[in-house]
Amino acid sequence: MIGVLxxxxxxxxxxxxxxxLRRSVSSAQANWLSYAALRERAPAVIVAIDVPDAWGAALVEWVASSRSKLVVFGRLPAALARYLGCEERAWPEPLASAARSAPAASREAAESDASVRYTALSATLGGRAWVRPFERFDFTDEWNNLGFGAIRADGSIWAVRQPIDVPEEARLASVHVGAERQFSYAGLWDKATASVLWFNRPVGPCDSFEWRLIENFLSAHRAGELHCQPVLSEIPWGYDAAITSRLDCDEDVESARPLWQTYRRLGVPFSLAVHTSNLADTTHHAILRELAADRDAALLSHTATHAPNWGGSYEAACVEGGESMRLLQSVIGKPVRYAVSPFHQSPPYALEALSDCGYSGCVGGIIRNDPEFVLARGGTLAGMPEGFIGHSQQTMLHGDCMLASGDPLAVFKQAFDLAFETKTLxxxxxxxxxxxYQYGWPNEPVRIDAHEKLIxxxxxxxxxxxxxxxETALDFLLAKSSLRVIEEDGTFRVQLPGEPGTALRFAVEFRGESFEVDPEGRLR
Incomplete structure (x- = not known):
């Protein structure tokens, strides 16, 4: 059990x-913990988020007296910082401006001067010497095709919290401005009977491939000595990577046919998200009905009018989502269960409206806005009911984003590499x-060639x-979100829903190994 403080x-x-955390370990294994419970009945793993100095001594006492794992996000309370040997630093003056990136020019990437650079110590948690810019763009000031969110320097929950430095032997990652190291971003301490992992940001790396370090710390770090927590894999059992893709039909639907034929030839499933203003032209109905009859294809809603921010209110989003669902179902004769956000804008009121309209989930996520929807793992969202999920898909394969120099597909290959290394769908x-508009592609053969090469x-x-x-990918994430990891007498099992809703099998990572979840919920 993980106590979240x-x-x-x-x-x-x-x-x-x-x-x-619940997207990784299930809702049964992560619970909000009171400060009093820390002293009285604390579990073996605690995640502390931006806690005050007054709680520091209790955390030190807990770490020093129990075989435990502590994760700290954001502020290190003074007593804990002293215990871990940290030192205060001054904020570097150019950080606020260095944290921001210029917009990307066509066929180029742009990055902030400020970055997070990982050390060789990250290999201890299954990472490597990653470099994560605070902010990065591949298309104007909107998309980061590598998939992670923005680290800010504005005092928000998305910002670095303290200019402190950890001892060199514990230094997991540092903040750099240009080539110059400024202060620490992450640290890992292995004490005699406990381990402490810290990220200098209140939300930690919840919007990035770096979340994999959290999962590995919980599930495998010092497996022979300390408590380990099973992690539900985002990759189905029997595979080492999972990939989904789609076309968002903003202005045309029928023109998707050449790429669909290519995907069919390659044996790769195909998906379309459709905004239903297109359906006034019956030219587009034939391909939709053909796709609906194709068991390897999926159709999703892309709103009724492609309105920015789902129309700007809960009421407008209900109309956008409800009308789109109704009209698309009237053409294809099948239920429409998932939606794709226009411009990937996914404000909370829109997600609430989609849930209330009967959708089971939404795809979005973009570095420009709604940072809470840039998700390291897909699944249930904060403040949303069970049975509604989100998934971030920020990699936009456009001609505008193909690099003008070197390998045109280099960024997209790097995006997949990061997902592959961190077991991300x-x-x-x-x-x-x-x-x-042709989205930067000179013609269809050039676009098809790029898709074929990426695949x-x-x-x-x-x-x-x-x-x-x-739909298959989101069904898997929806089913995964309903799993419950149960600990009984020192062993773990997985409680499965009555109807899993997916033919894919689930995998659990525990103590450095991967296990299939069998039909009885046992790890084998």
Whole structure:
């Protein structure tokens, strides 16, 4: 069991972290813990979020007296900082400006001067010497095709919290401005009877591939000495990578046919998200009905009018989601269960409206806005009911994002590499052409060639990848969100829902090994 500890002023960050943990370990294994419970009946693993100095001594006492694991996000209370040998530093003056990136020019990437750079110590938790810019763009000031969110320097929950330095032997990652190291971003301490992992941000790395370090710390670090917590894998059992992709039909639907034919030839499932203003032209109905009859294809809602921010209110989002569902179902004769956010804008009121309209989940996530929807793991969202999930898919395979120099697909290959290394379900998107806009592609053959080369790279990089349409992928995440990890007499089992809703099997990582969850919920 993981106790999640945060005071009332840290409620926003605390609830986001609690939801992120539950997406990894199930809702049964991460619970909000009171300060009193820390002293009286604390579990073997605690995650503390931006806690005050007044709680520091109790955390030190707990770490020093029990075989425990402690994760700290955000502020290190003074007593704990002293215990861990940390030193105060001054904020570097250019950090606020260095944290921001210029917009990306066409066919180029842009990054902030400020970055997080990991050390060789990250290999202890299954990482490597990653470099994560505070902010990064591949298309104007909107998309980061590598998939992670933004680290801020503005005092928000998304910002670095303290200019402190950890001892060199515990230094997991540092903040750099240009080539100059400024202060620590993450630390890992292994004491005689406990381990402490710290990230200098109230929400930790919940919006990044770096979340994998948290999972490995919980599930495998010092497996022979300390408590380990099973982690539910985002990759189905029997595979080493999972991939889904789609076209968002903003202005045309029928023009998706050449790419669909390519995917059918390659044996790769195909998905379309449709905004239903297109359906006034019956030219687009034939391909939708053909896709609906194709068991390897999926159709999703992309709103009724492609309105920014789902129309700007809960009421407008209900109309956008409800009308889209009704009209699309009237054409294809099948239920529409999932939605894709226009412009990937996913404000909380829109998610609430989609849930209330009867959707089971939403795809979105973009570095420009709604940072709480840039998710390291797909699944249930903070403040949302069970049975509604989110999944971030920020990798946009557009001609505008193909690099002008070197390998045009280098960024997309790197995006998959990060997902593959961190066992993340990888999603990418494109748009079909329209009479008005071709998304930076000179013509259809060039676009098809890029898709074929990316698919070939993925198939060559992974030993056993599984390509999924969007509905199958989201069904797997929805079923995963309903699993419950149960601890009984020192052993763990997985409580399965009555109807799993997916043919894919589940995997659990525990003590450095991967196990299949059998039909009785045992790990084998």
């Amino acid at each position: 945060f005071p009332a002023p840290s409620d926003e960050a605390g609830r986001l972290v609690l939801a992120a 990888f999603g990418y998107l494109d748009h079909p052409f329209s009479a008005r 070939a790279y993925i198939a060559g990089r992974a030993s056993k990848p599984v390509f999924l349409n969007e």
